[in-house]
Amino acid sequence: MTNPESAQQPTTDNDQLVTSEDQNHPANLIPSLCAKFWTLGWVTGTGGGCSIRDDDLVYIAPSGVQKELMKASDLYVLALSKQTDLKNRVYLRAPPCGKPSQCTPLFLAAFTKRGAGCCIHTHSHWAVLVTLILETRGPGSDKMFEINNIEQIKGFGRGFRKQGNLDFHDTLRIPVIENTSHEEDLTEFLEEAMDKYPDTYAVLVRRHGVYVWGDNVHKAKTTCESLDYLFQLAVEMKQLGIPWLSDIPKVKTASGR
């Protein structure tokens, strides 16, 4: 969304930071990912976004652009280690026009608190619907999305600095935080959720969308896809009266696993 408050940051002339022939360079990946996400309905109407961290360099999509039309030259770049004053971020490179995304501090939280290499924010209506369905359970029961016994759960890592992925029978838990008028103000709640649920790779924002991260672009993107799949399935299960949590006994197999 737009960010009318932020003053334009001083810009140095570092266009080489976003210029590369390599299609796997972060400056090229962000536009191609955002175009893909637009097609999936995740970043409709300039909502949502994506950021990639390459070592100390962070590449961020600007505020308020049409995500399917974004170009590498639209991107902001900053050095993670140089952000001493959170109220006054310093950019190594900024586009000639445009504004930094209000999502920036949320992306940075994933990078600094979880060592993530990529963070994706979607407005997927499946995510929003899941938070709305949870809300109908009443206060106190609306702050955690839980689902188990669905194969796609195996698309999630066990957690921060843990090896391996969740099992089919495991319960995937995604915390829900309340939405704020200013996206930047979500940061404290996102960080709180990260502290309280250190193993989660995603946080739902009520009536808003979801933040998903991963060690690298591949993991963040495939986790985000798996999660959106589960959100859609959860909404469809609700419509069919099928509960999200079930008690499915482990099948006995020849391997004995």
Add this chain to the structure above:
Amino acid sequence: MTNPESAQQPTTDNDQLVTSEDQNHPANLIPSLCAKFWTLGWVTGTGGGCSIRDDDLVYIAPSGVQKELMKASDLYVLALSKQTDLKNRVYLRAPPCGKPSQCTPLFLAAFTKRGAGCCIHTHSHWAVLVTLILETRGPGSDKMFEINNIEQIKGFGRGFRKQGNLDFHDTLRIPVIENTSHEEDLTEFLEEAMDKYPDTYAVLVRRHGVYVWGDNVHKAKTTCESLDYLFQLAVEMKQLGIPWLSDIPKVKTASGR
């Protein structure tokens, strides 16, 4: 839709008005936008359309074409300041065959009454379904779509000549006008709605679709996307028994905003 009544307008040979190498030229933007809208299901079966105003020049898609196949050479161009007789519009440029769109006076209303730079008309079935759901509330309660406390609402400007965008907690209100047999006859009702709700950027047409405008192509298109997202969400909320209006308290944040 087709416009059997309108006689073909006299054409001057102004093909240079729709000939440009610049993909951001209105004559190139309209076809690419319409192709995108076709993919989104907004302009199925020649329904819907799009017009762009560049200063005094107005570019309009013709009537009855397959929107995903439209070419720059299919477009009409007129000078807004020269339209003295609304019953007999004068075109600077017309395609060799084809008919002017019945949507023309509705697009012109957005340009003259709101200073819009772009106006989009869709037959999105989400828009139609929203008007049908409203209709079930009975006469008197069916003339306004209202939704609040959804992040995507922030995609809407505060209103005509106002700065900034709506807040998450604000209620987005889109008036609904009745449909007429002849699309041109909608003009008086559209203008009436613009007068009554000067800050709206869109008007729903019952059992028909929606007109959306903005200061420029970027704003009209992203507003239209945000609105369609909200219409879809509203239909899904209805199916899940979740009301469109809610009372969500403002969250207390560290910033105190």
Add this chain to the structure above:
Amino acid sequence: MTNPESAQQPTTDNDQLVTSEDQNHPANLIPSLCAKFWTLGWVTGTGGGCSIRDDDLVYIAPSGVQKELMKASDLYVLALSKQTDLKNRVYLRAPPCGKPSQCTPLFLAAFTKRGAGCCIHTHSHWAVLVTLILETRGPGSDKMFEINNIEQIKGFGRGFRKQGNLDFHDTLRIPVIENTSHEEDLTEFLEEAMDKYPDTYAVLVRRHGVYVWGDNVHKAKTTCESLDYLFQLAVEMKQLGIPWLSDIPKVKTASGR
């Protein structure tokens, strides 16, 4: 669907009939239309198809091909005036391998009985669902899809050899015929429906799909799109408890129309 019974027709070497640089040549249009229809979910799993008539020449997609991969060289061509023996059709051109489509006699019925220039057959699940919903009304009430007061209805012509299009308030009526084990056997029922409802441009086949035709490719394709839009809307209206037929008074307009 496949057509195991039909013996391969004798082939003359008339490849020039399907060879053209013109992308609007029927032999190029059919593959591009079928690829588009595949994306829309209309011709999934080799179901459905499309035929174009250019004067006396009829171009037909073969049986059992993946519709999004079809090439001009896959097509059959026949001369409409030369089909004296309906049990033994003569082709001017046939692909080296492949079988004629079982839809052929149904396409030919649209060409001979209605002078159509193009006929499209889809397995759209919206069409199938509409016939299933009608079925729940019981025998006698399940043989006609009717909807009125939806703008997209204006996408339909008034009927065979009639000028102009339906009005917003008009009731669109699409007859439903029963499905048969062999697609060719549908022909008698399709022709019967054409005789009984001479103004229809489409016939639904219960639990199967829809046949849609038009004077030319443009009309058949846009009519088919409008119809699929209405089928989808009808299913969604049913899910929301909104009836397909309504009594909407004509709005009084300044034009007095």
Add this chain to the structure above:
Amino acid sequence: MTNPESAQQPTTDNDQLVTSEDQNHPANLIPSLCAKFWTLGWVTGTGGGCSIRDDDLVYIAPSGVQKELMKASDLYVLALSKQTDLKNRVYLRAPPCGKPSQCTPLFLAAFTKRGAGCCIHTHSHWAVLVTLILETRGPGSDKMFEINNIEQIKGFGRGFRKQGNLDFHDTLRIPVIENTSHEEDLTEFLEEAMDKYPDTYAVLVRRHGVYVWGDNVHKAKTTCESLDYLFQLAVEMKQLGIPWLSDIPKVKTASGR
């Protein structure tokens, strides 16, 4: 899904096995099919996959890749006749990095037990929803998906080594097996289902997805499309309260068939 247990197989330098200019070569078909399946939502988040057998050579997509980005050089190749030790498969060609898919033994079961030329595994949420709907019928009634009197059923072959396809009135039966924590452990249940229902071309995996195979790529792919169409229709029928099995009398036709 990922396969953390499998050690990397020793690789010989057989890159020519996956190098071809022919777009119908299995090494080129698998990536193009997987990209198409990703668009259909069948292989979201690295789930699902595809394998092709060409005589004795088997081409397999690797584990855990983004399916829409897969390249021929990512593929594994093995000789079916050389797999004497099922716990220690020997690959003729392996990519420099990557892991064999856990689906491998399931694909091989289709090749060895049914002589299939192609096997597709999807996580289509329609497939998952069908197994969830069946589950609501209770134990004993949840192990078989059955539907009849839908045209698309004609997209299925009569069965292993049988000629011809199912009829419109025939009941399509797809067995459901229970899901296991490790995908490889599904093999015994898949093979059991193949033995019990020798004519099926697909097996549903509860809360997971579906395996579909065919004599060749064309048949496997179009069967998979037809089945997904039927799964989607079945879910929509359930939402509308329409049963999957019906008693539709055969229509009397002039041909007397």
